Amino acid sequence: MKLEQVADLKELAAVRRVGQRLLADKSGFREGLLFDFYPEHTEFDEPKLAQLHHPSMFERGLAETEIRRAAHRIAQQLLGEKARFVSDSFFFKPAHTDAVTPWHQDEAFTDPSIEYREINLWFPLQDVSLVNGCLQFIQGSHLGPVLPHQPIGGDPTTHGLECIEGFDPASAVVCPLAVGGCTIHAGRTLHHAGPNESDAPRYAYALVFGLPRRAATSVRSFPWHTDRMLSRGKRVSESRSRGGFLPYLYRKLREFDPTSPYEWRLAARRLAKLARRQRGAE
Numbered sequence: 202m203k204l205e206q207v208a209d210l211k212e213l214a215a216v217r218r219v220g221q222r223l224l225a226d227k228s229g230f231r232e233g234l235l236f237d238f239y240p241e242h243t244e245f246d247e248p249k250l251a252q253l254h255h256p257s258m259f260e261r262g263l264a265e266t267e268i269r270r271a272a273h274r275i276a277q278q279l280l281g282e283k284a285r286f287v288s289d290s291f292f293f294k295p296a297h298t299d300a301v302t303p304w305h306q307d308e309a310f311t312d313p314s315i316e317y318r319e320i321n322l323w324f325p326l327q328d329v330s331l332v333n334g335c336l337q338f339i340q341g342s343h344l345g346p347v348l349p350h351q352p353i354g355g356d357p358t359t360h361g362l363e364c365i366e367g368f369d370p371a372s373a374v375v376c377p378l379a380v381g382g383c384t385i386h387a388g389r390t391l392h393h394a395g396p397n398e399s400d401a402p403r404y405a406y407a408l409v410f411g412l413p414r415r416a417a418t419s420v421r422s423f424p425w426h427t428d429r430m431l432s433r434g435k436r437v438s439e440s441r442s443r444g445g446f447l448p449y450l451y452r453k454l455r456e457f458d459p460t461s462p463y464e465w466r467l468a469a470r471r472l473a474k475l476a477r478r479q480r481g482a483e
Contacts, residue, residue: 202385203376204275208268208324210381216268216406217326219260220291224251228259233437238361239300239353241432249300250361251293263289269408272322275385276410279320285458287319287409294334294403299396302334303363304370306342308388309350310362313421315467319411323384326404330377333399336384337373339391347389350425357430364391413458414467 229235230245234255237248245251257263269286276284294300311317329335348367353359368391376384386392397403458464 203378203382204385205379205382207271207275207383208381212267213324213326213380213406216263216266216324217404219263220253220256220293220326220404220406223253223256223259224291224293229253229255231436231439233433234258236360236433238302238359240356240358241360247295248293249295249298250302251291253291253293255288256291257289268324268406272383272408273410275322276320279385280318280410280412283412284410285412287411289409290407292403292405292407294394294397296397296399296401296403301396302392302394303353303361304339304368304391304393305350305362305364306347306389306391307386308347309364309423309425311388311423313347313423314417316415316417317388317411318414319388319409321386321388321407321409323386323405323407325378325380325382326406327401328377328379329403329405331375331395333397333401333403334394335375335377336386337375337393337395338384338386339368339370339372340374342368342391343387343389345389347421347423348391350423352425352429357428358432360431360433362425413461413464415461415463 223229224235227235227245235245235251235253237245238250238252239248241248263269269289273284273286294302307319307321308317323336325335327333345367348364350362350364353361353363370393373393378384
């Protein structure tokens with residue numbers, strides 16, 4: 202789905218400046234929230250496709266924007282009144298790069314034992330076309346299952362995933378978009394963005410909203426999560442050991458829905474897992 206003129210251009214320009222600053226400062230890198238979809242250099246000097254997850258943790262003003270409020274209203278229209286904010290992200294794709302955002306489904310990154318009912322509102326922070334990597338979608342893919350994925354190129358050190366079968370890229374719907382508009386896709390929607398062949402970096406800001414999580418109705422397995430060797434995971438562990446647990450707890454509390462019995466079970470499961478880790482470290 203594509204919507205035109207959703208956001209104020211001045212506010213989007215301000216959001217872009219925030220994103221540029223946070224990325225330049227490498228905000229979230231030590232916490233594992235800033236990472237490259239492709240194998241990382243030691244200090245994140247030349248990312249091919251950078252993502253900063255939860256930027257509103259580092260710039261609280263992002264939570265008070267009209268963009269956030271408009272996105273929430275759209276999410277409630279599509280998902281119902283219980284739709285709530287889940288996360289936000291900045292994306293950066295440098296100029297003159299051959300790096301693509303591979304075909305993938307967002308749900309492929311998640312825990313297969315949980316059912317996620319989420320939508321992603323993706324706001325380009327400049328006009329986007331095939332030249333600089335607009336999004337492309339496989340129509341109707343949100344109605345199907347999560348398809349087989351693997352780490353990009355089969356490299357277990359790569360953060361990004363790519364879908365490897367079950368669809369025809371030739372059927373893609375291309376979505377060029379002027380700044381001010383947004384695309385909307387579900388967690389199982391196959392999507393992709395090509396290289397940025399333009400003279401300027403391509404920036405985007407995404408907001409995810411969803412309904413309370415619940416147990417998956419069938420037994421699923423995402424084998425592409427096994428045997429990963431992610432530098433991001435190592436940074437997460439090191440950050441928490443240095444006292445960085447509070448930001449993690451803050452994010453989890455933001456996700457928590459106290460009205461859902463399943464959320465309580467998830468919380469108990471996580472606490473038990475943390476307790477086991479703590480006992481193992483002693």
